[in-house]
Amino acid sequence: MKVSINGKQQEVKSKSLWTLKEEFLYGATRAIKGPLITIYNGFQTDEDLKLDEGDEVAFIVKGEMPSKEELEALMCARHTPSVHEKVKKAKVAIAGLGGLGSHIAIELARTGVGHLHLVDFDIVEPSNLNRQMYKIKHLGMYKTEALKQEIQEINPYITVEIDTFKVTQENVLDLFKEEEIVCEAFDKPEAKAMIVNALLEARGDIKIVAASGMAGYESSNEIQTKKINKRLYICGDLYNGAKQEWGLWRLE
Amino acid sequence: MITVNGEKQEYKKVTVLEFLKTAGYRLETVAVEINEEIVSKRTYETTYLCDEDKIEIIHFVGGG
Numbered sequence: 001m002k003v004s005i006n007g008k009q010q011e012v013k014s015k016s017l018w019t020l021k022e023e024f025l026y027g028a029t030r031a032i033k034g035p036l037i038t039i040y041n042g043f044q045t046d047e048d049l050k051l052d053e054g055d056e057v058a059f060i061v062k063g064e065m066p067s068k069e070e071l072e073a074l075m076c077a078r079h080t081p082s083v084h085e086k087v088k089k090a091k092v093a094i095a096g097l098g099g100l101g102s103h104i105a106i107e108l109a110r111t112g113v114g115h116l117h118l119v120d121f122d123i124v125e126p127s128n129l130n131r132q133m134y135k136i137k138h139l140g141m142y143k144t145e146a147l148k149q150e151i152q153e154i155n156p157y158i159t160v161e162i163d164t165f166k167v168t169q170e171n172v173l174d175l176f177k178e179e180e181i182v183c184e185a186f187d188k189p190e191a192k193a194m195i196v197n198a199l200l201e202a203r204g205d206i207k208i209v210a211a212s213g214m215a216g217y218e219s220s221n222e223i224q225t226k227k228i229n230k231r232l233y234i235c236g237d238l239y240n241g242a243k244q245e246w247g248l249w250r251l252e
Numbered sequence: 253m254i255t256v257n258g259e260k261q262e263y264k265k266v267t268v269l270e271f272l273k274t275a276g277y278r279l280e281t282v283a284v285e286i287n288e289e290i291v292s293k294r295t296y297e298t299t300y301l302c303d304e305d306k307i308e309i310i311h312f313v314g315g316g
Contacts, residue, residue, distance in 0.1 A: 098316055099316060186316050187314060187315060187316040188314055189278075189280075189281040189314050190281055190312075192281070192316070193280060193283055193312050197283050197293060200283065200285075201292050210310070210312070211315075212310065212311065213313050213315070214315055214316065215314070228310060229308075232285070238311060239311075241313030241314040
């Protein structure tokens, strides 16, 4: 029977997870010292489950640095099989790399989205550090370059393209001509409306995830994800913007 | 009747521009869809709402 172990298709004799684990330990060419965890088709388990043809199993030795080839397979071991292949092919652009966009980029990188396109004109400054994914070492760097550096340390198996421009009505269609999905994460409402209008009008194939009312101090319970139609999703409460005296946090 | 952001309203023959202004929206911060098609800003002035239309007005507020 063929199963995948740590990303490699292998012919195995075992019919259950525990015997497969014995086979793995016995076949190991190195001394295994750390505790072993078992992930079976995307789910961590201690049970002796029955194996089927095509199953995906990962044995992770805690505290051990895997080889470069093995690392990618182990990083995506918790994905449901076939999900990783699908997200790896996806191309997603993130417009604006502030409080929303920098988090979106890092989370998509962790999820294993294979091609990210990061767009922002700005540089990292101290007031960004209270909520954006940057570090002190990034102060003064372009957000695009700082975030690309961070992503390479989290998931080096994806491609990151950067454009350090301010997005305008004039360049928006040139900047976002390839992606299937664009995440709108700008700060100013005029810029949000501009990119959403321009891309929905010109790109019949595109999907946009936009944000309105994710900042500002109001009840977090109002925040929702709304599917406007099959091409447009909006996150936020759609109502409360960040404003003077009504910023990101507030003391009652 | 028309449906605006999921809520039924009485139908009146007005343009998208007139509708948005009456409802108090700032034109620079909205996107409008009628029956799942985006309405180009250039045509707000010449596009009339039709009875039974399903209208989504996406209103953007700041913060991101």
